[in-house]
Amino acid sequence: MFDNIKNSPNYRWYVLATVAVGTFMATLDGSIVNVALPTISHQLNSNLSTLQWVVTAYLLTITSLLPVFGRLADLMGRKKVFGYGFLVFILGSALCGLAQNIWFLVATRVVQALGAAMLMSNSPAIITAIFPPKERGKALGLTGTVVALGSLTGPALGGILIKLAGWRSIFYINVPIGLLGFAAVLLVLPKDVPNKEKEPFDYLGALSFTLGMIFLLLGITNGEDWGWSSLPVLMSIIIGIILLISFILTERKVTHPMINLSLFRNRPFLIGNLAGGLSFIAMFANNMILPFYLQGVLNYDPAQAGMLLMIFPITMAITAPISGNASDKFGPVFLTTTGLTITGVGLLYFSTLSASASFYHIIPGAILTGLGAGMFQSPNNSSVMSSVPPQKLGVAGGINSLVRNLGMVIGIAWSVSLFDALGGVASPNPSQIDAFMSAYHYVMLVAMAIAFTAAVISFNRKSYAKAQ
Template identity: 85%
Template structure:
């Protein structure tokens, strides 16, 4: 049966489906815990500053390790690293579900993220190797849509699972999905071709990048809590920036760099990544705070929250393929820029919600942001990947994933810091509701500004970028 699949003219699409399982699962878990945070907060007795590490530790680990595992896969085999990623992710998910205190949960989320980094770092390269040049843009665009849907479906699916089976179910659900994905890797993905070259692994580049990312993101995420002028924060930021500068210098000199920084001289590639990162920075602010508004202010049950949050990914899933096809005909400029403007308008709408809002008051904001994200993501991913030569598609896909995760981490970090600095708390008492609402409105307004800045950046892309 599986030999027939490998001989099928549609074999490449089976490979894409296998990759999509791992990609969707890994990105889903970047946000699925968001809706569980209020429940975890009460059961594991944790405040919002500590709770954010359940999300941030996952994203930080992935962001730091994406280029490392991408390079290791080039040297030791993509199928091997991708399959191992499923196993590590399954094991980490099982341990997350067993957590009895907040810091054990954070630690096991790091393990889970190591598996996710193995999966995400190789998806673009596997697809690039199996698809002919004329179909790569379409395949990579679909992968980008899967990534966005995974990230943005998380809160909705999480709410439904929590309502049905409790918060631990959001981790246990990964076990059967992961086993299916691992079986698909063994049976469907092509065998690794042993590397005949003698390329070495860039240990200095890998260590300086990983250390720099961890230190900078630690400084950003803890700045509000510890004080931006405090010694630990300043030391973390200074050492982190120095480490990243060392990485940049190293990559310019080594023969086989982990990240090809020369790609950023390509204007469509630079603009697409920058606007994409900013879009996730804006959207993840709402992803982080909205569940607390729905549960803490409106007193929705997790299942109700999940049903409401499903509106966004449903709208996005409908719009994204239409937008992708339109982009192939008319170019990405108008669609990406308009999508970001509409996203900003949706965030502006969220800033007007009251403490007595109902489902129908919230619905327009979810529709607007879903419409905007659907219009933006697919054309933007296609534009980015079409702007680089075929032999650099794998590297470009890895950088795109890295920038996207940086946007997610930044969105969580700044929104939580600003929300708490304005007096917001995760589960407010009656007397704290006005302060909560004021803080939430302010965060949404800042997110709107970021979305509009992303739209301004998007305007600077060329009307259409063809592969070189």
């Protein structure tokens, strides 16, 4: 059976389908847990400040380990690391479902995140290695669709599962999906080619990077709750910066660094990651505050708000493969720049909404931002991954995923802090509506400026790997 699959002219698409299972599972779990938090809080007797670690621990672990597992895959083999990722994720998910107290759940979410990081860091590398340049953008575009569908499906599927089988089912659902994915890894993914040079792993670099990212993100994600001038937040950010500086100094000296900093001298790689990070910073500012506008100001119920919030990922899911296919023919510059510009226009549109906007007034902004994101992501990812040599695909994919996660974290942190500083209140009473709208409009204008800045940066990528 395996020989038939491997010799099939469609073999590369079987590989893509296998990778898509891991990508879907990781993104599904990132969104499915949020809808269960109130139920988990009640059943495990947890307050909100403790409950947030169910989300934060998962995020911190994934973000801090993406380049580490990308580098390990370059050394050990991508099939091996990707396959182990499924097994670790399955184990973590099963343990999450067995949790009897909140801290056991947090600890097992860390295990789950280890598996997710192994999957997420290797997905773009596996696709880039198996697809020729003329089809690479299309393949990465379909992966973007899977990401959007995972995010879209999570809240809806989570709500159904919790109603039918309780909150533990949202973790148990990963077990059969993960077993299916692991079987596909064994049957479909190509065998790893041994690394003849036997390069050593940079343990010091990995440790300083991982700890640096954990401390830095710990400060950023808790800045609003703990206070940006509080000692824990300041110390976390300072320690994180010191460790990351130490990491950079280490990487410049060792013979085989965890992250070869010369990658950033590659213009398409640097420009693509910078523009990508800024795009997520801009998008997640709106993704964070828009639900509060819909429910707190317009008084929509969760179902109505959910319908409007679905427009963004649906539009992105439709646009991403089309844009990826177009980038294979025309290159990334026009598509990425136009996509970011459309995103900026969509954010500008959101800045004009009033406290009495109708349901249909929200739709154009959601379509514009989804269209812009879909146009940008696939060509940008293809440009970034096509710009590095094959032996660096793993670490490049890890960095690409890291930039995405960092953009999400920073986008949420700065938008909430600015919104709060301008007098915005998450659940406003009638006398606070004007302050909410003023703060929301200002945040959207800043996000628009970030998106337009990213468009200018993206326009300046001078070269890319052309289809052959």
